[in-house]
Amino acid sequence: MGLPLPRLPADYMRIPDRLNLADATLDRQVRAGHGDRVAIYYGDERITYRELQRRANQFGNALARLGIGRGDRFLIRARNCPEYAVAFLGGIKAGAVPIPSNSLFRPWELEHSINNSGTKAVFTTPDLVEPIRDVRPRCPSLKQVVIIGGPGDTGPTFAELVAGASEELAPAETHRDELAFIVYTSGTTGKPKGVEHAHRWIVGAGDPVTHIVMQIGPEDICFQPQEISFIYSLGCCLLYPLRVGAAVVLEPARFEPEACLAAIQRYRVTLLAAVPTIFRMLIARPGAESRYDLSSLRFGISAGEPLPEDTYHEAKRRFGIEVYDFIGQSEIHGYMGNWSGLPVKPGSVGLPLPPHAVSIADDAGAEVAPGEVGHIVLRQDNPGLALGYRGMEDRWADLNRRDWFYTGDMAYRDPEGYFWYVSRSDDLIKSRAYLISPKEVEAAIMEHPAVLEAGVVGAPDPILGQKVKAFVTLRPGNEPSPVLAEEITERLKGLIAPYKAPKEIEFVADLPKTATGKVLRRELRARAQTGTA
Numbered sequence: 001m002g003l004p005l006p007r008l009p010a011d012y013m014r015i016p017d018r019l020n021l022a023d024a025t026l027d028r029q030v031r032a033g034h035g036d037r038v039a040i041y042y043g044d045e046r047i048t049y050r051e052l053q054r055r056a057n058q059f060g061n062a063l064a065r066l067g068i069g070r071g072d073r074f075l076i077r078a079r080n081c082p083e084y085a086v087a088f089l090g091g092i093k094a095g096a097v098p099i100p101s102n103s104l105f106r107p108w109e110l111e112h113s114i115n116n117s118g119t120k121a122v123f124t125t126p127d128l129v130e131p132i133r134d135v136r137p138r139c140p141s142l143k144q145v146v147i148i149g150g151p152g153d154t155g156p157t158f159a160e161l162v163a164g165a166s167e168e169l170a171p172a173e174t175h176r177d178e179l180a181f182i183v184y185t186s187g188t189t190g191k192p193k194g195v196e197h198a199h200r201w202i203v204g205a206g207d208p209v210t211h212i213v214m215q216i217g218p219e220d221i222c223f224q225p226q227e228i229s230f231i232y233s234l235g236c237c238l239l240y241p242l243r244v245g246a247a248v249v250l251e252p253a254r255f256e257p258e259a260c261l262a263a264i265q266r267y268r269v270t271l272l273a274a275v276p277t278i279f280r281m282l283i284a285r286p287g288a289e290s291r292y293d294l295s296s297l298r299f300g301i302s303a304g305e306p307l308p309e310d311t312y313h314e315a316k317r318r319f320g321i322e323v324y325d326f327i328g329q330s331e332i333h334g335y336m337g338n339w340s341g342l343p344v345k346p347g348s349v350g351l352p353l354p355p356h357a358v359s360i361a362d363d364a365g366a367e368v369a370p371g372e373v374g375h376i377v378l379r380q381d382n383p384g385l386a387l388g389y390r391g392m393e394d395r396w397a398d399l400n401r402r403d404w405f406y407t408g409d410m411a412y413r414d415p416e417g418y419f420w421y422v423s424r425s426d427d428l429i430k431s432r433a434y435l436i437s438p439k440e441v442e443a444a445i446m447e448h449p450a451v452l453e454a455g456v457v458g459a460p461d462p463i464l465g466q467k468v469k470a471f472v473t474l475r476p477g478n479e480p481s482p483v484l485a486e487e488i489t490e491r492l493k494g495l496i497a498p499y500k501a502p503k504e505i506e507f508v509a510d511l512p513k514t515a516t517g518k519v520l521r522r523e524l525r526a527r528a529q530t531g532t533a
Helices: 023-031 049-066 082-093 107-117 130-138 158-162 206-214 231-243 257-267 276-283 309-319 393-398 438-445 482-492 521-530
Strands: 038-042 045-048 073-077 097-100 121-124 144-147 179-184 194-198 221-223 247-249 271-274 299-302 323-329 333-337 358-361 374-379 404-413 419-424 429-431 434-436 451-461 465-474 504-507
Touching: 023 049, 023 082, 023 231, 038 049, 038 082, 045 049, 049 082, 049 158, 073 082, 073 107, 082 097, 082 179, 082 231, 107 130, 107 179, 107 194, 130 144, 144 158, 206 231, 206 323, 206 333, 221 231, 221 257, 231 247, 231 271, 231 333, 257 276, 271 276, 276 299, 276 309, 276 451, 309 323, 323 404, 358 404, 419 438, 429 451, 429 465, 434 438, 438 451, 438 465, 438 482, 451 521, 465 521, 482 504
Parallel strands: 038 247, 073 097, 073 121, 097 179, 121 144, 221 247, 221 271, 271 299, 299 323, 465 504
Antiparallel strands: 038 045, 179 194, 323 333, 358 374, 374 404, 404 419, 429 434, 451 465
């Protein structure tokens, strides 16, 4: 099918051999004469591109004071703040390798990240430093802990480190395939994996999302109420907007619906990026669209988990915006989705973003027929794909078969080529020999007006093999009861096949999630097996 694409820039997907990610985002705007534009909104601060470049240059130069040079790794553990962006960009510009680390990572995850990467220094804030102090004796590579916005930790503070450093810094002449940064996955399957990304990622992964899904330019103000340690946020609410001269909003506090709505109004946000849970929590606020001026919003984008169909329709009705769902992962970022100009099929994750080659394959790498469930696979030569998992070469090799990279996601294609997400490969439920998508059942349950979220897993059953069990959280003002469970089950009969309906519904206060907001179905499966809530 001929795809209705927006007008793409002349340098779309052009990746030179010599490429520095910081130069291709921040410096690019200053060179173009856009230094006086606002790059970051943070509270009352308005940080221009020129000022951000000045601070990043100072930081890049100051790294030498800590003995950090080209290829050396350092970790950033902080909530969203200008220093986070300064450290990330300045480090990359100098040729060092930053590691954005989620503030919710537990001590054992931090210890693994530091030791696996060989981190030399950690930049963190007073409220988040204690776990670093706890694991430091077991981290031989870690030489320095630098505190942002507080007293030093046996060394200089962030402000003291950069004080007096030169404001001029030429970007390191890094190769397109050279390591630029590492992100550690949020641990849905054991130890976090260190996903290594090259400098080419900003073009290979970034250009399709920026210009096809986001369709942003210098007039846009982008906001994602999640930490930029999450690769979705790192791209969509920092690096991709900077590459095209747009502004970003950084909020230090964790997501809270009213604060998010207030930020949209205050900064006149044009693009809201979030996970489905956040969109659901926003539309659950009574009268939000009348209590806040949200007229600046052009549209929203959603990723991290599939966007339920009812959430798509409710956001459109309440806020007057389209929310374009797309799919990605830490190993690349977004590679398939919906976008303005493309007919949206609510519930579908859309089409591959040109020029990404994406297919549905069986275990052996053969393409499957439309309508048949298989693995989502990407061509191994995709320029946005990660270099690999640090120290886990065998695990990376297991995902690369023939010419394809196996994403771990299952889906099928309809006759028009749209992809429909089914589940992670290890989340599929097999009941009476039928394969059941937990996502399909969850979406149907969330059609009920009392339901906020649902998590569906297979529970052991001596006759069925596995029975479908649903864990359900309710919207404010609703109380769990057997009557409500029966009402939800009855409603499902008109939405999905009877064999897919839950045999058991358990109401819970909240669902276990990763640091990036994904439902931890392995924890729900464990609860379903033991019968403990």
